[in-house]
Amino acid sequence: MERRDSLHLGIHVTDFHSNTWEAVRLVSQLDDMQDNIGVRGTWSEFIDYLVNSIKSKDTKLVLEGPSNSDGAIAAKLVAQKAKGMPKISIAITKLVGSTAIEAIANLSLHLFKEFKRINESYVEEHEQSIQLSKVVSAEKERNDSI
Template sequence: MAAAVGLEDAFGASVFGGAMPEGHPTPHPVLFRAHARSAAALRVVATDCHSLAWDCSLSVADLEDLRDDVGIGGSWSDFLDYLKSSLSSGAVKLLFAADQLQNSPGADGAKIVATKAKGLPRITIALSRVTGAAVSDVVAEFSLALYASYRTMQEHASRDQQRISQLMGSLSSERENNEIMQKQLEALSFLDRRKATKPKLVADQIPTVCGVTVVSDQVIAPVQQQTPVASPSKPPPVKATKRVAPISRRLCKGQGHVELCCKIMRMMRLTEIRDFWR
């Protein structure tokens, strides 16, 4: 299963980090790099980028042995993911043997110890010291790889920033559109409420029949439905109406009554006087 999957594809990009040297008198910090050198080999390099360097090359068989020593179950990809996570945890140490430190300040061998989290199995990789002119080659290769990784991360960050700017622009445009739509909805809602209340106000302003005061100049017409309609085939009988005498005639008649009363009263008065003298 391990041979069927190439390390270049399975391990992915290089892993860089700092290795804290314990008990080593070097004045420079130590950095390390783990990368797939080929489809069947994984290389680990540690250097202070000055005069010291250590490295090792692990074949697929070596990685299988490391997997058994660590005790990580699961698939081959799961083990490589755990290895990368342990080297990227930030808790990587570079250990040296005490007797080697006494004989040489550079030490002939070292070990990189890494763990993914506290309490989990540790990854231990043995390194050999690089000597002579090969140190410069290791440092140069390490520096170029570190710069290439930096450029790649910078490009990714630039693309992410552009993507964020586009998303922020889209978000701002959506907010403006939402505000415009909200204002339009509020205007429509106001018009709907106004139309709904306008008939009610007009109905309230119309006076009812009970509230109308009939004055002397006002005439209430009878309801048309209650007025009897005469049948055209049977005309109503004509009643004889009582004629009213004209006003001049009525005045003359009243004046004659007054004169008659006055004559009667004079005659009665004369009769009383005549009787008195008798």
């Protein structure tokens, strides 16, 4: 998901092969979606619910409409944060040509940046763990010598 500007939210889905899909929603459409699925609360809580639903293991891409030689021309993204919670259904359209390539490139870049951030966090935690182990070991040796 990407925030295009303060009035649009873009959602891209890809299999990194030949299918890339997109949905762009205006704030007013997101307001309607919030009302339709019945998620109450603040705007921020709804956006968190939307993001967490899409990130859940229960998210599915449902192909729709007639197929051509390149596959289905329409689809929807169906997501649910957890069993028993409201489902979100977002109609998405297939991207082709340079638009699809650009979307895949942007997704790849975001994935790489997130991987790099997580890796840096892991390295930092690992270094802290080593330092803590040294402190504990030194303290144990000090106590054993007393």
